[in-house]
Amino acid sequence: MEDVLTVRRWRRYGADRLYVTQETGARVGSVDLQSGEVVVDDPHFESGLRRAAQAYLRADVAELAMSLPTQSTGSLAPADEAALQAWLGGADWDTIDLAAIRSERGSSLRTRLERLGDEGWQVVHDVPLGRQGSTVEHLLIGPAGIFTIAERLLPGQHVVVEGRTIAVDGRSVSYLRDARLEATRVQGALLAAACAAITVRGVVVVHGDLEVRTVQPQHDAFAITRQDVQAVFRAMPERLDPGRIAAIAHVARQRATWSH
Template sequence: MTGLRVTPVRTYGRSRLYVSLPGGRCVAWYDRDANRVSLALAELREEALAALAPYLTGEVSVGPPPVPTADDLARLSLHPDEDLAPNRPGEALRHALDRSGRRRDPRRAELAAHELLGTELERLEDAGWRVLHAVPLPGEARIDHLLVGPAGVLALRTLAARGRRLRITGESAAVGRDRPVPELRLARRGAERASFALATAVRPVLAVVGAARLVAEPAPPDVRILAEGDVAGLARLGGVLKPSDIESLYGRARNRRTWLRA
C-alpha cells in the first residue's frame, strides 16, 4: 500500500512518529524513547514498518498498543475544562491584561518574566521533567509553575527583577528601591499547599528573572533561589522519582479538581 504518511509528534514529553492513512486514520506509531512500534491496524504491519524503516534504530519491539495503566485511563478520561496542561505561563495575568486593554500596564513586565521562565522550564522535558503553568488554588492564589521530575516536585514562584538589583533578606525580597515583599514566605506557602494537594513532598523555589545583581543575606536554607539562567542545571538532578512516579504525580497535578482541597 502506498500513501502512508509519517508525522512527527511530541506529546506529554515523548517523541513519536505516527503512521496514518491518507484519510487520517492512525495505522501505527513509533515511540522513540521506548524504541517500540505500536500497531493500531495489525493488517498493515508490513506497510507501516516499511514507512518507518528510515527512522528505526537498533532492536525495535513491534506489537499492539500497550495496555493502558490506571494513570493513562485517568488522563484519557479527564475533561478538557479540568485539564491544566494547556495553561500558558502567566495565564491568569494574561487574561487580566487582556481585559484591561492598557498597553503600558506595568504587569506586562511580569507576564514577560513568566513567559521567559516558562520557556526555559519546558526545555527540561527532554530530561524527563513535566511542567504545569498557572496552577489555580482556592481563592485567587496561583502556583506560577509546577515541576515534576527526577529530582522531585518543585513549586516555583516567579519574581521579575526587570534589570534591577535584588536583595533577599530573611523572608523578604526587595527589587531596586521597591518596598520589600515576603516572597520567600509566599513561595513556601505555595509549596505547602501543593504538598497537601498531591500528598507528596514539594520544595519551594523562588525563580528570579532579569536581575542585574542578586544578593541573598543569608541564603535561605529551605527555599531554593533560582535565576532563569540556572534552570537548565535542573536536568542534571535526579535520584528522587522514577519515571512511573513522575507520570503518576503529573497526571494528578494536571487535574484541576486535585487543587480544590489545597
C-alpha cells in the same frame, strides 16, 4: 573589524527607554519602550541599533554588548536586510513590535521549564489552587522532586537573599515566605489526592540582579535567576523515578486535585 554597541535600560519618572551607545560612549540612539518610537542619532548605525535593541529585549541581562561587522555604509547586506525586516515585522521600521517581544519574554521561563522535558521533567502551568482564585504559575515535577515556581520580574533592581529572607533594593519582600506557603498548600493537595510521601519546595525565579549571601537551606524555599533555571534543576540529586513522576504529574493535571 567589528563595531560594539552597548544597550542599557533607563527607567525614571514614568519613562522606560533603551539607550544604545558605541564603545567610545557616543550615542547611537534610543527606543521608547512605551510608545515604540525609535530615535536614531547616528544613521550609520540605524540597523545596528534596531538589532541590538531586539537582542536586549530577548535576553536576560541588565546590559548588553553586541558586536556588529563594520560596514562602509549604514545599510546591511541585502540578505541580512531582508532577514532583519522579517524579524521586525515587515518593511516599515518606524516601530518595534513591542507586544510580540513582551509576549516572548513573558513565556521565557515557561520555555526554559518545558525544555527540561527531554530529561524526564514534567511541568503544569497555571494551576488553580483552591476556590479563591489563587494560581500556581508553574508546578515542576521531575527527577529531583516537586517544585512550585513563581517568577518575579525585577530588571535593574538588586535582589539580596540572606538566609530565609529576601530584599529588593534594600526593601524586605515576602517572596520566599509566599513561596513556602504556596508549596505547603500544593503539598497538602497532592497528599490529599493520594500522592503519598512527597515533599514540595517553593522556588522564586528572579529576573534581575540576584545576590545570594548565604547558603539557602537545603529543604526550604530558594531563589535563583532565570538564566540558571535549567542548570540548577539538572544538578539536583535524583529522588523520583520516571513512573512516579508520571503518576504525580497525572494527578496534578486533574482539576479535582486543586478544587478543595
